[in-house]
Each structure stands twice: as structure tokens, then as C-alpha cells.
Amino acid sequence: MSDALINNVVHSIRKKLSAPAAASRSRRKRSISEPSRLWTPGQNLRISFVDQTEDDVKKAIFAAASEWLEYANLQFERVDDEDATAEIRIGPENASFSLQGTQSMQQEGASMLIGCPPGHDLFEHTVLHEFGHALGLHHEHQHPEANIPWDLEALRSLIRGILADEGVPDEEIEDKMEAELADNFLPMPQENLKVLPYDPESIMHYAVLQTHTLGDYETGLNLRLSEKDKQAARTLYPGR
Ligand SMILES: [Zn+2]
Numbered sequence: 001m002s003d004a005l006i007n008n009v010v011h012s013i014r015k016k017l018s019a020p021a022a023a024s025r026s027r028r029k030r031s032i033s034e035p036s037r038l039w040t041p042g043q044n045l046r047i048s049f050v051d052q053t054e055d056d057v058k059k060a061i062f063a064a065a066s067e068w069l070e071y072a073n074l075q076f077e078r079v080d081d082e083d084a085t086a087e088i089r090i091g092p093e094n095a096s097f098s099l100q101g102t103q104s105m106q107q108e109g110a111s112m113l114i115g116c117p118p119g120h121d122l123f124e125h126t127v128l129h130e131f132g133h134a135l136g137l138h139h140e141h142q143h144p145e146a147n148i149p150w151d152l153e154a155l156r157s158l159i160r161g162i163l164a165d166e167g168v169p170d171e172e173i174e175d176k177m178e179a180e181l182a183d184n185f186l187p188m189p190q191e192n193l194k195v196l197p198y199d200p201e202s203i204m205h206y207a208v209l210q211t212h213t214l215g216d217y218e219t220g221l222n223l224r225l226s227e228k229d230k231q232a233a234r235t236l237y238p239g240r
Contacts, residue, residue, distance in 0.1 A: 033236060039087075052091070
């Protein structure tokens, strides 16, 4: 087990906790994609940075994200900073998070955070994963057919610890912990979702740690778009 894997799992939960507006409205947000949150194929998505100063970071994020455009029939256009009308609004790098697809048009402020600097081992993973959410994708490990043998008590204690660190009052921790567990780990019901076959190699899949599962089960972190990620991008945004 490497620190990178632990960091990824913890980080992935933390990003939801740092964006309460999104987390509280997103109980059904984690699994493949919901057609109502997809952009229109061929659409131009404007990208604006919010409260970010380093141009090298902005350029690196834009370049890494653009890999999706080899497969998805969409355009990314970098527009002025602090443009509240942009479809994707990327805030400072204190956590990783993204609203899902067109959810960004219903909420104000940053729609995405990239909590990993260029040059870090997980930078490309983080950008591709968060932009996957921005294109409308859910977490692949929450696929209805993923069948991951999670150790629920281990996950609960992990989440409780993070909530306590975040300063959540004791009396709220149990309710919030169950919500985080459902939002981030548990399989999603299939209705209203567009579901492609389960892909354990997806960029949208968390690393699964041995300590968070029952029996002998773990998966590493996927660092690149899988063949099925590319296929999903082509299927959801045809015409490339
Ligand atoms: Zn995610």
C-alpha cells in the first residue's frame, strides 16, 4: 500500500466535504452518467480560472484536460479569469472536486478544484478524473455491477475521522458519514442512468485499498484514460 493510494482515497472524500453545496445536492450523482447532466455534442465549453494566479498551472490543467477532446465531440475554450458565465470554473488547488456536467450551470462559484500541482505523480489523473465529472461521468467504482467487497465499518471509521478533522459537530457526524458513504462509495441504483459495462481500469475509478475491503481485494489507481473511458466519451458525445 503506498501513500499515494491512501492519499487518493482520503483526498477523494475530502473534496466532497470541502464543497457542501455540491455534496448536499448530489446523493444520486455517483455512477456513470445521467443524460440530463450531459452537454450537447459539439458544444463549446468555456473554461475560466477563479482565484488562481499561476499561469503555468492554468496552462498545464488546460493541456491535460484536452486529452478528453480526442474522443468527445466538445470544445474547450479558455476565457478570461473570474468569468462567472463560463461552463467550467476552476478554483484554487486546495482540494479536488468537480460538479457533474451541467450541474455547474445551476450553482455559483468554482465548479471544479484541482488539488494537485503540475509535476506531481497524480496531476494528470486528477485533471482527467475531475474533467470526467465535468463531462458528466460518475464514479466507476459505484457502477451498479462493480461488486466491490467494501468493508463498510472500515470506510465508516475513515469517513468519521475526516469529518471530525473538518470540524463537523459530533451530533452531525453519523448522518453526514452515511451520506458521504453513499455519495462516494456505494453502488448507485441503475434507474435514470446511462450505464456502460463496468470498467475497473477507468480513470473514474478510485483506488481500492486492501484495508477497506473484506477478504483479499484491492485495485491500484488508474493513471490514464482506459479504452472504455475513450469509448464512453465517444458514445456520450458522438461526432468526433
Ligand atoms: Zn471523483
